[in-house]
Amino acid sequence: MAALDDLVADVRALVECESPSDDLAAVARSAEVVTRLGTARLGVAPERIVLDGRTHLRWRLGAAPSRVLIVGHHDTVWPLGSLADHPCTVExxxxxxxGCFDMKAGLVMAFHAAAGLDGVTLLVTGDEELGSPTSRELIEAEARTATAALVLEASAAGGAVKTERKGTSMYExxxxxxxxxxGLEPERGVNASVELAHQVLAVSALADPAAGTTVTPTAARAGTTTNTVPAAGSFQVDVRATTLAEQARVDRAIHALSPVLPGARLEVIGEPNRPPLEATASAALFERLCRVAARMGLPEPACAAVGGASDGNFTAGAGTPTLDGLGAVGGGAHAADEHVLVDELPGRTALLRALVEELLADPTNPVTGSGAARP
Structure with missing residues (x-):
């Protein structure tokens, strides 16, 4: 079992190198620290993959063909200088x-759990918090060659692993x-604000709470001055869906919107960003995790369905059995109270290693026909 002091020291080293996703230089500096730490634990240097200036790292472990893909990211939402107000502490x-919970502690767990194994690929990306614009194809390509994908994102409440994630779509x-x-002749205008209001209501009506589908109009703007009929406007839409069918339904409906006011015109930009991680993609892996935990004398793991997305959505969308939320136990992701429960790190890392070892020992796919092609 990994030593607690080593795990904590490694997490601190990563946290104290700030890595906001939108700062390419900071992400590159973070990649150097991740490389140094990962190489020390794994005994081999990674391949550095720079796409549009963003730095991703890939380790191929052992001589055997890679069968298990471990996925994580080293970028965070925290801007440079955050350490001044939120220093790394252990009390x-x-x-x-x-960034300790989301998800630098997960990276450390992956390094310790994968050390000395043969047949594992560890992929650490640098743009997950932006929606993985440059790493998506890389993630999907790696997933298609793997029999299982394990995602080291932080756990759900109470340490539950994430067996379902909603897919996301974004529109303007x-x-x-x-x-x-x-004042003089408003009847000669076509009021974009009024048309926008009609469309906001039409988009909101696409939600289906019973199916777990949320369709949320967010940022909106229209008009220029208080005494001018607005000539243009726009609003953003955030869509979350639990199934590919629901994601596709909403996509069709949003692109089929039509104007209400005579003379108004609409343009819809956007598409699904991440396919859902459906329960069918994770069920067999979760069952294996429970069996491994039982053999180790550990409590049966809990599972959770969550609305947020991760790179696990991409691995599942590529048709690869995927289990997410295997990282640290704690809370406060993206918030001032972000934290990790350090006493949970050794046991959770040992469980992860045992799961990987079992998957490597079984050359067959953990579940036949799981996952689904992305839209």
């Missing part, structure tokens, strides 16, 4: 610091009207 069994609905003087 009363709680480690704090920007643009409205074009016609300007006119609001």
């Amino acid at each position: 009363d069994g709680v480690l704090r610091g920007p 609905v643009r409205v074009v009207g016609r300007a006119a003087h609001a």
Whole structure:
């Protein structure tokens, strides 16, 4: 079992190298620290993959063909300088610091769990918090060659692993009207604000709470001055769906929107960003995790369905059995109280290693026909 002091020291080293996703230089510096730490634990250097200036790292472990893919990311949402107000500390069994829970502790767990194994690929990306714009194809390509994907994102509440994640879609609905003087001749205009209001209500009605589908209009803007009929406007839409069918339904409906006001025009930009991680993609792996835990005398792991997305959505969408949320136990992701429960790190790392060893020992796919092709 990995030593607690080593695990904590490694997490601190990663946390104290700030890595906001939108700062390419910071992500590159973080990649150097991740490389140094991972190489020390794994005994082999990674391949450095730079895509559009963003640094990703890939370790191939052992001489055997890779069968298990371990996925993580080293970028965070925290801006440079966050350590000044949120230093990395360990007090009363709680480690704090920007990015510790999401997900630098998970990376450390992966390094310790995979050390000395043969047939594992460890992929650490640098743009997950942005939606993985440069690493998506890399993740999907690696997933297609693996029999299982294990994602070291932070756990759900109480340490539960994540067996379902909603898929995400993002849209911008643009409205074009016609300007006119609001006091002298408003009837000559086509009011983009009014058309926008109609479309916001139409988009909101696409939600299906019973199916777990949320369709949420978010940021909106319209018009230029208080005495001018608005000639243009737009609003953003955030969609979360538990199944590919629901994601596709909403996509079709949003792209089929039509204007309500005579003379108004619409343009819809956007598409599904991440396919859902459906329960069928994780069920067999979760059952294996429970059996491994029982053999080790550990409590049966809990599981959770969550609304947030991760790179596990991509691995599942590629058709690869996927289990997510195998990383640290704690809370406060992206928030001032972000923290990791340090006493949970050794046992959780040992469970991860035991699961990987079992998957490597069985050359067959953990579940036949799981996952689904992404839309």
